[in-house]
Amino acid sequence: MNINLKTAIKYLVLAxxxxxxxxxxxxxxxxxxxxxxxxxxxxxxxxxxVPGFCGLLDLGYVGFYGIGAYTAxxxxxxxxxxxxxxxxLAALNGAIWGVLLGAPTLRLTGDYxxxxxxxxxxxxxxxxxxxxxxxxxxxxLPGIAPVSIDLSWLSRLINPEWDWYWEFFGLRPYxxxxxxxxxxxxxxxxxxxxxxxxxxxxxxxxxxxxxSSCGVNLLTxxxxxxxxxxxxxxxxxxxxARWTMFLSPDMFKFWExxxxxxxxxxxxxxxxKGSLVGAAVLIALGEVLRMVLPTLGLPAETRFLAxxxxxxxMMRFKPAGFFPSIATTSxxxxxxxxxKKELGSS
Amino acid sequence: MLEQQLINGLTLGMIxxxxxxxxxxxxxxxxxxxxxxxxxxxxxxFLAVTFITxxxxxxxxxxxxxxxxxxxxxxxxxxxxxRPLRQSPRLAALITAIGMSIFLQNLAMIIxxxxxxxxxxxxxxxxxxxxxxxxxxxxxxxxxxSIFVLASTLMLVxxxxxxxxxxxxxxxxxxxxxxxxxxxxxxxxxxxxxTFALGSSMGAVAGIMVAIYYNTLYPTMGYxxxxxxxxxxxxxxxxxxxxxxxxxxxxxxxxxxxxGYISSLYRDGIAYAVMIAVIIFRPSGxxxxxxxxxx
Numbered sequence: 044m045n046i047n048l049k050t051a052i053k054y055l056v057l058a059x060x061x062x063x064x065x066x067x068x069x070x071x072x073x074x075x076x077x078x079x080x081x082x083x084x085x086x087x088x089x090x091x092x093v094p095g096f097c098g099l100l101d102l103g104y105v106g107f108y109g110i111g112a113y114t115a116x117x118x119x120x121x122x123x124x125x126x127x128x129x130x131x132l133a134a135l136n137g138a139i140w141g142v143l144l145g146a147p148t149l150r151l152t153g154d155y156x157x158x159x160x161x162x163x164x165x166x167x168x169x170x171x172x173x174x175x176x177x178x179x180x181x182x183x184l185p186g187i188a189p190v191s192i193d194l195s196w197l198s199r200l201i202n203p204e205w206d207w208y209w210e211f212f213g214l215r216p217y218x219x220x221x222x223x224x225x226x227x228x229x230x231x232x233x234x235x236x237x238x239x240x241x242x243x244x245x246x247x248x249x250x251x252x253x254x255s256s257c258g259v260n261l262l263t264x265x266x267x268x269x270x271x272x273x274x275x276x277x278x279x280x281x282x283x284a285r286w287t288m289f290l291s292p293d294m295f296k297f298w299e300x301x302x303x304x305x306x307x308x309x310x311x312x313x314x315x316k317g318s319l320v321g322a323a324v325l326i327a328l329g330e331v332l333r334m335v336l337p338t339l340g341l342p343a344e345t346r347f348l349a350x351x352x353x354x355x356x357m358m359r360f361k362p363a364g365f366f367p368s369i370a371t372t373s374x375x376x377x378x379x380x381x382x383k384k385e386l387g388s389s
Numbered sequence: 390m391l392e393q394q395l396i397n398g399l400t401l402g403m404i405x406x407x408x409x410x411x412x413x414x415x416x417x418x419x420x421x422x423x424x425x426x427x428x429x430x431x432x433x434x435f436l437a438v439t440f441i442t443x444x445x446x447x448x449x450x451x452x453x454x455x456x457x458x459x460x461x462x463x464x465x466x467x468x469x470x471x472r473p474l475r476q477s478p479r480l481a482a483l484i485t486a487i488g489m490s491i492f493l494q495n496l497a498m499i500i501x502x503x504x505x506x507x508x509x510x511x512x513x514x515x516x517x518x519x520x521x522x523x524x525x526x527x528x529x530x531x532x533x534x535s536i537f538v539l540a541s542t543l544m545l546v547x548x549x550x551x552x553x554x555x556x557x558x559x560x561x562x563x564x565x566x567x568x569x570x571x572x573x574x575x576x577x578x579x580x581x582x583x584t585f586a587l588g589s590s591m592g593a594v595a596g597i598m599v600a601i602y603y604n605t606l607y608p609t610m611g612y613x614x615x616x617x618x619x620x621x622x623x624x625x626x627x628x629x630x631x632x633x634x635x636x637x638x639x640x641x642x643x644x645x646x647x648x649g650y651i652s653s654l655y656r657d658g659i660a661y662a663v664m665i666a667v668i669i670f671r672p673s674g675x676x677x678x679x680x681x682x683x684x
Contacts, residue, residue, distance in 0.1 A: 100480055102487075147669045154422050155668050157483060158619065162661040165616070169661075173654040297612075301491060308484060342503050348495035354488030359473055362481045 061222070074218055078286060080326045081221035082279050085228050087306040087318035089275025092232075094304070095313035095368065096241065097268045098248030099149070102300055103160030104276050106167040107137045109295030111277025113171060113178060115284040116187045126190045130281045137277025138270040145269035149262055164300060171292035183291030190220060190285045217286050224282060225319075228275055232315040235271070244268055245368075248313065298347060302329075305350050308357055313368030320366065325350070392527035394649045395642060400533045400602070402641020403540035407595040408618030409625070409633035410547060411588030417564040417628035418584045420479070424486040425466055427615020428493035429589045433459050433596030434508075434606040435501050441512045448512050452597055456590040463589025464582045472578065490612075497608040505607035508600045517601075536598050543591060544634055551630060556583055564628060613657055617644075620664035626674030635675060 063077075086108060093101040111133040118129050148159045171178050178184060235241050243264045246254035255261050284290055302325065310321030332346035357364065408430055415423045433455050440451045470489050474482045517535070520528040551557040559580045562570040571577050599614065600606040617640065625636025640660060647659040667674060 094480065098480065100483055148665075151668060151672065154420075154479065154483060155623075155672055158422065158623070159665050159668050161616070162620075162665045165661050166658055166665075169655060169658045173652075298491075301487060304484070304487075312480075341499055344503065345495045345499050347491050348499065351488045351490070351492030351495065355470055355485050355492065358477070358481045358485040358488070362477055 074215070076326065076330055078217050078221050080323050081218075081225050082283055082286075083303065083306060083322040083326055084225050084319050085279040085282070086276055086303045087310065087322045088225075088228050088232050088315045089272050089279065090303050091307045091310075091313065091315045091318050092235075092244070092268050092272040092275075095307060095311075095315070095318075096236075096244035096248060097265055099265065100154075100157040101160045101269070101272065102157050102297070102304070103144070103162070103164035103167075104272070104303055105295050105297065105300040106160075106164035107140060107273040107276035108280040108283075108299065109164075109167050109171060109292075110140055111137050111280025112284040112290050112295070113184070113280075114277065115281035116184050116290045117177070119187045119285065120184070123188070126285055129285075130278055133277045133281035134274040137280075138274040141270035141273025142266060145266045145273075146262075149265040149269060161297070161300075164295070164297065168292050168295055171295065178290075178292070181292060183289055185289045187284055187288045187290070189288055190216060221282070224278065228278070229315070229319075236315065240264070240267065245313070301347075302350060305354055308354065308364050311364030311366035311368060314364070314366045317364055317366035317368075321364075390526070390649070392525045394645045396524070396527050396529055396533065398642035398645030399638060400536050400641070401645060402621075402638035403537055404595045404599055404602075404637075405614075405618050405621045405641050406634040406637025407540050407543065407591045407598075408614060409621040409637045410544070410630055411592045412619050412622040413625070413627055413630060413633040414560070414584050414588045416622070417630075418560060418581055419471070419475070419567075421471060421482050422486060422619065423466075423471075423585075423588075424483075424615070425470075425489040425493055426588065426592055427611035427613075427618070428490050428497070429459050429462055429466075429611070430592045430596040430599075430614055430618075431497060431606070431608060431611030432462060432493065433593035434600035434610065435497060435608075436593075437597045437600065438506070438509055438606065439501075441509045448514075451512075452594060455597060456593045459593035459596075460586035460590040463585035467582055467585040472581075490615075494608055494611065501608065503608055505605050508604050508606060510604070513601065532602060536602065539594065539598070543594060547587070547591065547630065550587065556580065560584055616664075617657070617660040620660045620667075623664055623672075624667050624674055626676040629674070629676045632674055632676035639675075 086104070090101065090104045093099050093104075114133040114136045115129045118124050118132060124132075144160070144163050148156055151159065172180050174180070175182075243254070243259045246257065246259055247261055247264060251261055283294075306321035306325050307318055308321070309325065310317030310319065328349065329346055332349060333343045336343050336345055408426065411426045411429075412423060415421060415426070436458055437451050437455045440446050440454055441448070446454065466489060470485050471482060474485055517530070517532045519531060521531045521534045522529055551560060559570065559575045560583070562573065562575060563577060563580055567577060570580075595614075595618075596611075599610070618637065621636035621640040622633045623636070624640055625632030625634065627633075640663060643663060644656060644659050648656040651659075
């Protein structure tokens, strides 16, 4: 037998997760949480590009998430376009805003960049709240059509009288759509990490001056990274819009940026695979706290207390996260440290 | 109309300036955007109300007591959250600051509840809401006048501390060159703690004044006020204390005029837009020196 135990267990777990929604006992709630985890997996992988790969703190990620969601929501309501058309359009809109914000601001040093992105996301929320003619403001945007992966002809084939398709499937199409989306972003991230682009980003993160003296155009690569990250955030938003079928400006407050940042840091800065774990752990933790806190008489929002504490402790004891990226770990390599000392860079 | 907006803006600006000096001093000394500074502002308002309702202390005692408490909170924040990260990358310290901000905000939510509450009106002298004097068509209330006088006094005290005392000299030395200052025998950690204490106590006064002025306090109030004060610090040139004062006043007036003449819905947006524009076009601010990055 060539298959070792570890691989076998991995595939068994994967098969169990994939087939879980097909069973009758898969409750809507658990499915909902699983879909939510997948949305955040996409967001966390996308955000990881900026602080993880390029070493810049982006506090405005939720702005792109919101832009993507509202783009998708409005396009669905007003033009009734298909999901497969809307997602690229939302991604494009996210990327455009990424370039518009990134091109003038990515020259800035870390702290200033963080605060500008933060201001941007706040402006997005203000826009969504106040431009009532477009977004209905605080009332929210209801009635976004769900994704129709209509397989009901299958059901009619069996019994024309009984349309069991929606009855049975419920959230299930979103589950598989989510898996597809996570996989797609995962593959894209993997390809990017291993490309010229990814290497340039890591070089910028480890030492911008050395990178630029090796011919890496800092601004160009940073803007590309920021735009791709924004586009992935917008894809997450587009999926959210078609899944929840309702949007409101409250869904895109700063907390969301912070939550996704927590996932990235927990999973490991610069390791997009770690972001998957970070998303799963923090959403699961959030759901547990959401259930526990009200029994203690506390509002569910106080779960952010735990997130805040996690962030502080992570930075104190494991600043690179639980699964640090290879490059950051290699800094502990004595030879590299010696080399850095000889070259005189701090 | 215009005069009234200017006076309202000036009052607001004095408050922003008081918070902004806290950001700017900490940034000057350890190059950290202390995101949790806004939360200290919020805690001050809640502590003041608690001191009044639980112990029944008079307002001026409460202000002094709250200043002391917030100074202590600021020092503890530095010791427990930021000091262990002095040698770490800037990113780590910045994320910690955000983490502390979220932590403190939610702690306040657990202790005092998440609903907005009014300030204790009984503790206030009743004449505060009445008009002190009029300039043209505009009325200046006693409240606004006392905010103006209190904030100006505090800033003068701050100027004196920074420019004339030993510890102030040490703070300025530290913001020039931390290693150099340490070599000259300055106890770096103690001076940084003092900076946090000073900034936090200024923010505390601002917190109490805002709570009285708007007659409301809630756990998330530090968030928006903190960002606006930070915008003021950036506007004036971060790291420069007089810059923070000027930036605060300019921002307060811009906000009042913008809310009055452009759109009150985008009241907060004006501060963000000013901040983004300043960071992009003149990152060194009004009074800041443009620093050349050393290679």
